[in-house]
Amino acid sequence: MPQQISLVLTPKQAADKDTYTSIAAEYADIEVSQIAMIRVLKRSIDARKRTPKINLTLELYIDNEPTPALLHFDYPNVDKATPIVIVGSGPAALFAALRLVELNYKPILLERGKDVSARKVDIANINRNQEINPDSNYAFGEGGAGAFSDGKLFTRSKKRGDYNKILQTLVFHGANPEILFDAHPHIGTDKLPKVISNIRETLVSCGAIFKFNAKVTDIILKGDKVAGVKCGDEVIDGAAVILATGHSAKDIYIMLHNKGIRVEAKPFAMGVRVEHPQSLIDTIQYHQPERGEWLPAASYSLVNQVDGRGVYSFCMCPGGFIVPAMTNSSECVVNGMSASDRNSEYANAGVVTEVRLSDFEHLREKHGELAGLYYQQQYEELACRHGGDAQVAPAQRVADFVSARYSSSLPKSSYVPGVRSSSMHEWLPTVIADSLREGLYGFDRKMRGFVTNEAIIIGVESRTSTPVRIPRDKVTLAHEQYSNLYPAGEGAGYAGGIVSAALDGENIANAINLSKL
Ligand SMILES: Cc1cc2nc3c(=O)[nH]c(=O)nc-3n(C[C@H](O)[C@H](O)[C@H](O)COP(=O)(O)OP(=O)(O)OC[C@H]3O[C@@H](n4cnc5c(N)ncnc54)[C@H](O)[C@@H]3O)c2cc1C
Known part of the structure; x- marks a missing residue:
């Protein structure tokens, strides 16, 4: 069994691995050379006193103890699997897609904006006071509203799903492993786009489809089900539709409202x-x-x-x-x-x-x-x-x-x-x-x-949360009127941040699997 120890260190001691390793060895009464691996489980700052301290919880693997394997996720090929349409490519959409692949469904992601790299040009133009592209900006485009953000991953909704899996998935796709133990993890706007494009590469390599500049303008209804969506004149069919369009897609709320698909005002x-x-x-x-x-x-x-x-x-x-x-x-x-x-x-x-x-x-x-x-x-x-x-x-x-x-x-x-x-x-x-x-x-x-x-x-x-909820059944998570329409993430009123949107996306994928389409 690895040994867990908690140390209270100065910021300088906590910043240097060699220093905290030798302090840990002394604390555990062993030689540094006996430590096969040391890893940080938790790190937080205690600034209540005059001199701030760092609380570090460490895990020590000693001598021949087996060390934990590197993170790895295996995603199957879903090229021939049942297609599920996902509108959007923000955290809710991407994590719904990854989970659907794990469950052997084929996600088709439709994104009104550009891929995360092309999007950077539009973001730069906005900051130069040029015209705003209504489909490519800080809210719209691959990665959603979270792509050019702080990438804070702290959430109060850990109970809604497997929080650690979300963090591990981000690390697997290139995020700094420190997010796994920091008390207030964040990725940073300079690193996020790469993580997002890595997630896309994983999905595409499994057979998922991404379409950019694909603004969904309509939903095709068939009785109490949806048959697919429309992007302009193009019809895209799917066994279910996940609507993960974020809180800024006003046109989506209006379209739903005009079609009689229930939405409700919320604080x-x-x-x-x-x-x-x-x-x-x-x-x-x-x-x-x-x-x-x-x-x-x-x-x-x-x-x-x-x-x-x-x-x-x-x-x-x-x-x-x-x-x-x-x-x-x-x-x-x-x-x-x-x-x-x-x-x-x-x-x-x-x-x-x-x-x-x-x-x-x-x-x-x-x-x-x-x-x-x-x-x-x-x-x-x-x-x-x-x-x-x-x-x-x-x-x-x-x-x-x-x-x-x-x-x-x-x-x-x-x-x-x-x-x-x-x-x-x-x-x-x-x-x-x-x-x-x-x-x-x-x-x-x-x-x-x-x-x-x-x-x-x-x-x-004004856009910390959405003023409209898209109501869904508490058990099936489908829309109250349409059994294979799945409102997801922040825009639907079920998340308020990157991680909670990602967890909601995963939950929607699980619900689709349970519905046995
Ligand atoms: C600048 C900024 C900084 C932020 N910082 C943080 C942070 O540090 N930590 C944190 O937790 N949260 C942060 N947030 C909030 C966070 O980004 C959102 O809570 C999160 O992205 C919501 O995820 P989502 O998938 O539900 O929706 P979104 O991320 O909004 O994604 C919706 C997607 O749907 C697409 N879309 C919309 N309409 C259509 C359509 N008709 N057809 C096709 N595609 C469509 C959009 O282009 C977008 O890609 C920040 C937000 C912003 C804007």
């Missing part, structure tokens, strides 16, 4: 992205003037209740960038990402609050179950008007926002397309502006210095 979240100098967050979190050479860029996770409405930080990107995540030129939507080394001089996070059904009740008469979509759109368009040309976004210093003051100047920001000063407290929905103001004060009580002139908010962060 969602909206707010802004806040950005601080990373050095300020490091100082607050590590209680020292500088984080030094060995500690990673510090992060935070904050929550506050304001009159019964939750205000919380979301998708925090230490050492990251704020990015333009809109899907067309009339909107302004922001999000955040970071590279694997998280070394930019900025720290950003979404700060969002609940949007309740009652907040957009006034739009129900006209838009029915899609009312939340139009509420969201209204503020995305307003943000665009207050931002200005192209992707320039409205912004305000945090200290000015909470004091309801116009910012006569703005600090430097990581948001490449540019920012313009705007009195966001005036045009954000009152309920959101009020909640954010009180929420930010609450954050400042937990992290002194959070509300400062040095920090800005940029708007709007």
